[in-house]
Amino acid sequence: MTSPTTSAKTANAPDSFFTATLAEADPEIAAAIKGELGRQRHEIELIASENIVSRAVLEAQGSVMTNKYAEGYPGARYYGGCEWVDVAETLAIERAKKLFGAAFANVQPNSGSQMNQAVFLALLQPGATFMGLDLAAGGSAYSRAWDFKRFREIADHVGAYLMVDMAHFAGLVAGGAHASPVPHAHVTTTTTHKSLRGPRGGLMLWNDETLTKKFNSAIFPGLQGGPLMHIIAAKVVAFAEALRPDFKIYAKNVVENAKALALRAQGLDIVSGGTDNHLMLVDLRPKGLKGNVSEKAPGARRDHLQQERHSVRSRNAVRDVRFAPGHAGGNHARFRRRRIPAGRRHDRRSSQRAGAIARWQGAAGGSRHQGAGEGDDRQLPDLSVGLAPDEFPIASQLIQRTPTRP
Numbered sequence: 001m002t003s004p005t006t007s008a009k010t011a012n013a014p015d016s017f018f019t020a021t022l023a024e025a026d027p028e029i030a031a032a033i034k035g036e037l038g039r040q041r042h043e044i045e046l047i048a049s050e051n052i053v054s055r056a057v058l059e060a061q062g063s064v065m066t067n068k069y070a071e072g073y074p075g076a077r078y079y080g081g082c083e084w085v086d087v088a089e090t091l092a093i094e095r096a097k098k099l100f101g102a103a104f105a106n107v108q109p110n111s112g113s114q115m116n117q118a119v120f121l122a123l124l125q126p127g128a129t130f131m132g133l134d135l136a137a138g139g140s141a142y143s144r145a146w147d148f149k150r151f152r153e154i155a156d157h158v159g160a161y162l163m164v165d166m167a168h169f170a171g172l173v174a175g176g177a178h179a180s181p182v183p184h185a186h187v188t189t190t191t192t193h194k195s196l197r198g199p200r201g202g203l204m205l206w207n208d209e210t211l212t213k214k215f216n217s218a219i220f221p222g223l224q225g226g227p228l229m230h231i232i233a234a235k236v237v238a239f240a241e242a243l244r245p246d247f248k249i250y251a252k253n254v255v256e257n258a259k260a261l262a263l264r265a266q267g268l269d270i271v272s273g274g275t276d277n278h279l280m281l282v283d284l285r286p287k288g289l290k291g292n293v294s295e296k297a298p299g300a301r302r303d304h305l306q307q308e309r310h311s312v313r314s315r316n317a318v319r320d321v322r323f324a325p326g327h328a329g330g331n332h333a334r335f336r337r338r339r340i341p342a343g344r345r346h347d348r349r350s351s352q353r354a355g356a357i358a359r360w361q362g363a364a365g366g367s368r369h370q371g372a373g374e375g376d377d378r379q380l381p382d383l384s385v386g387l388a389p390d391e392f393p394i395a396s397q398l399i400q401r402t403p404t405r406p
């Protein structure tokens with residue numbers, strides 16, 4: 001038998017179930033999300049693979065498109081009722097093609113890992129040989145320009161396919177601040193959530209029609225089932241944002257700021273002496289430090305009001321060194337708040353949101369359990385980006401105005 005209380009709740013359930021706010025329906029996760037928003041607002045994000053999406057991207061991502069099953073591709077689905085998700089996916093494909101100048105696009109990959117698996121599934125037979133950059137050899141932390149034409153010539157010479165994963169610098173390519181691999185590679189893959197500033201997900205681009213069926217079949221039904229239509233809707237929005245003229249300014253500023261940051265990081269050993277893109281590798285071995293310790297550097301922790309500001313970065317391998325990535329190594333870092341050059345201190349929102357990306361590289365010496373950690377009192381390098389005192393208020397204002405949305 002149901003108690004009167006339970007019956008009353010059940011009777012009310014249909015009303016509140018669909019209409020309650022998150023805070024009403026689930027205060028625990030609402031509090032965690034609020035906490036994360038606060039963290040994003042108050043910490044300096046130095047992680048190269050992260051970004052801040054617009055309200056419009058968040059809205060599309062949180063939309064009713066999450067309810068829809070749409071296995072297949074536009075016009076050829078295994079489910080009825082796909083007319084609106086077809087509109088969304090067709091828009092995403094068309095905008096992605098326009099943005100990157102590609103003949104074909106697949107916008108369904110749920111993640112960067114899956115888009116890359118799809119290429120392997122489509123192009124390689126079991127036991128086939130493939131070659132790529134080892135992480136320790138700069139794999140996804142290469143801060144210099146790539147010569148894609150030359151890579152293609154070499155691939156053609158040896159009879160190989162050339163695949164470029166441009167996940168990190170895709171936003172720079174979209175904004176015209178980086179050479180594009182799309183005309184040269186047999187297939188270009190990218191995540192949509194890094195410098196491209198979209199929702200989490202993947203994208204595949206190619207120009208040869210004979211590869212179309214291979215790639216599409218590798219994604220569905222090869223690796224995935226129903227596409228994440230709400231994410232695809234958000235990709236539509238992000239691609240449109242990247243097609244806007246101000247995205248070019250954003251991309252240009254990202255590169256300029258990374259170069260400026262590299263110049264200002266005096267006393268640190270920047271691998272290759274600087275950067276041509278949005279990231280840099282800082283080898284902390286000469287400082288006898290690991291990446292996780294550098295996050296606690298005092299210079300990166302206080303604003304002009306002496307409030308504590310943490311900076312967050314990820315950790316990566318440095319060449320010739322093996323280490324446990326979760327424990328130490330380098331930091332993979334992005335400096336999102338833009339330093340405004342003199343004379344341009346009243347720039348608009350697009351430039352406020354520009355950033356530079358840095359990759360801080362740590363030493364790998366010592367065992368996993370002997371590395372410096374909490375409470376380590378070895379001398380830390382000053383990782384401040386070197387803001388002059390009169391720049392603190394400006395930076396603080398920008399931080400407050402940066403639209404990090406709930």
Ligand SMILES: Cc1ncc(COP(=O)(O)O)c(C=O)c1O
Nearest residue numbers: 049111112113140165167168191
């Ligand atoms: C170059 C590159 N490709 C792919 C991925 C994997 O993407 P995802 O985390 O969406 O699986 C990453 C992750 O950082 C990356 O840096």
